[in-house]
Amino acid sequence: MREQQMLDAAVQIFSVNGYHETSMDAIAAEAKISKPMLYLYYGSKEELFGACLDRELSRFIEEVRSQIDFTQSPKDMLRNAVLAFLTYIDTNRASWMVLYNQATSSQAFAHTVREGRERIIDLVGRLLRSGTRHPDPETDFDMMAVALVGAGEAVANRVSTGDADVDEAAELLINLFWRGLKGAPAEHSAEHGPPAGTVETAAGSQN
Numbered sequence: 001m002r003e004q005q006m007l008d009a010a011v012q013i014f015s016v017n018g019y020h021e022t023s024m025d026a027i028a029a030e031a032k033i034s035k036p037m038l039y040l041y042y043g044s045k046e047e048l049f050g051a052c053l054d055r056e057l058s059r060f061i062e063e064v065r066s067q068i069d070f071t072q073s074p075k076d077m078l079r080n081a082v083l084a085f086l087t088y089i090d091t092n093r094a095s096w097m098v099l100y101n102q103a104t105s106s107q108a109f110a111h112t113v114r115e116g117r118e119r120i121i122d123l124v125g126r127l128l129r130s131g132t133r134h135p136d137p138e139t140d141f142d143m144m145a146v147a148l149v150g151a152g153e154a155v156a157n158r159v160s161t162g163d164a165d166v167d168e169a170a171e172l173l174i175n176l177f178w179r180g181l182k183g184a185p186a187e188h189s190a191e192h193g194p195p196a197g198t199v200e201t202a203a204g205s206q207n
Helices: 002-017 024-031 035-041 045-066 074-091 093-105 107-130 141-160 166-182
Strands: none
Touching (some): 002 024, 024 035, 045 074, 074 093, 074 107, 074 166, 093 107, 107 141
16 A cells, blocks of 8 residues: 555656656655655665556556457447547546656656557557458558557647547547548449458448
8 A cells, every 4th residue: 555655646746847857755755754665665766667657557558458348349449448548648647647758758768668558559459450340461450550559649648738628539539540440442332342451340330
């Protein structure tokens, strides 16, 4: 319990002051513990920040993953994933500030951030593959996932600062992603059946 209290305090202070400007004294004061007690658990500010990053990243990924049901229609899966993603950011703004702004600006934590992003990209790639009933052999789902995650991060950053409404941002991303998934060449005609790479459920394409 005390360790989680320290991490909660650290995330809050790091999100406001940034990594370099944050002191262990400030974190100890926020956690209402002594500085020696803080150092007993975490030997340095770098170790403490790394612990914060690991915890927040795991919480974030698990929350999004828990909202994805691969038995649902592709559009419902997409909607749930996007809403879970942005809702989490909106209700855990300090966490996102640590993950997105502070960690990405420090070379010391670049590896952790990169691994976390790859886990998210892998999850999105699975979602894309599961929702594509007639995949084109040349479709690069991994690259599509990279593009979608990049767009999602940019929108999430605006949500975290209060510059974007969650519902509006979610609708924008859902429509953007869905059009990309459903997109077919202009010359395709209905009589030829669904084009390769389009998203279609067993009962027909989603509207």
